[in-house]
């Protein structure tokens with residue numbers, strides 16, 4: 001019965017998402033009592049805001065299926081929210097609610113028959129989704145010397161290299177894994193190229209509420225509204241990944257209407273609708289109330305303080321880190337230490353990630369998972385988990401911040417002991433490489 005032909009061959013080429021895999025690996029190690037610095041998984045750990053907890057409990061009796069596009073007042077609310085936040089006109093008919101932005105992105109990739117273009121680096125799941133659908137994914141080249149900046153010329157070059165007239169560009173700002181953000185000038189240039197080449201843009205802005213420089217976020221939809229679908233959700237800024245609620249805002253154009261019609265078909269034939277109690281509770285999340293807005297601002301500030309502190313600590317060791325402008329990731333590059341690493345049998349980003357886990361108990365993800373050439377010794381380090389391991393930690397740190405602790409006090413060893421220990425471990429690791437150098 002178990003014949004090879006039974007399976008879609010595409011799945012032999014793919015493995016479980018590396019982010020979820022590293023999280024399970026670390027949890028297994030923790031359950032055996034092993035100490036691991038968990039920089040492998042990006043998950044905001046703050047508590048569910050009490051208003052949202054209450055709203056979910058209040059709506060536990062909502063048992064019916066909802067429209068595939070989403071609860072109508074929620075679609076209204078999301079349109080108003082995005083219009084207020086991004087300064088772009090959106091109407092409720094443009095909004096779809098889905099079980100996480102990941103599946104909305106998959107749905108959009110499914111209904112389009114297009115080659116996928118991805119900046120280097122890009123989040124782990126975009127390319128495998130294209131592979132599942134039998135589509136080609138093209139990475140747009142970028143350089144660590146340039147902190148992986150997207151160059152319009154490189155985008156044009158990549159577009160020219162594909163003979164498929166249907167093209168889809170997936171942008172993600174602030175970016176997972178680099179923490180970088182796309183600025184207005186660049187977005188304008190990219191919008192011009194996409195308009196000239198009929199490229200549809202999926203703009204994954206799931207981290208926009210976590211821009212460290214508040215209100216600095218700009219969406220490419222400001223410059224290319226007719227061709228851009230914006231993706232977002234509750235997972236990051238409200239620490240609600242497990243609630244599985246994402247949103248898509250289709251372009252305000254005939255193309256957007258076509259996308260919506262097809263997405264409704266896709267949703268109705270797959271997930272039907274997002275859990276009703278979660279959609280009712282999300283009315284509060286998108287309600288622009290001061291309490292929720294203040295909470296998001298505080299959580300964002302704490303992510304910023306922690307991420308910048310860790311980045312500074314790594315840079316002090318000579319590790320090159322891309323600038324961080326949002327989210328809770330650092331793209332750290334170890335090319336500088338190539339000789340010392342080679343003597344330890346480390347030649348690729350995968351080797352490096354494995355080595356750090358085995359020898360120094362630091363969990364990370366290798367750059368190759370994000371489309372970075374394997375020889376580049378770049379890792380994604382998440383900052384969201386350190387000192388937030390237990391259920392009580394996030395509130396402890398949040399309350400400290402609310403009581404007025406400044407950046408230095410907040411990051412003091414007594415409050416962030418795991419972060420301090422992780423940075424010391426990196427220091428030992430780097431010293432072990434330099435020690436080798438001196439022996440030669």
Ligand SMILES: Cc1ncc(COP(=O)(O)O)c(C=O)c1O
Nearest residue numbers: 100101102123176206233235246
């Ligand atoms: C860049 C990016 N996009 C999308 C997602 C998926 O988020 P959701 O929980 O909305 O499916 C993630 C989650 O890690 C992400 O980092």
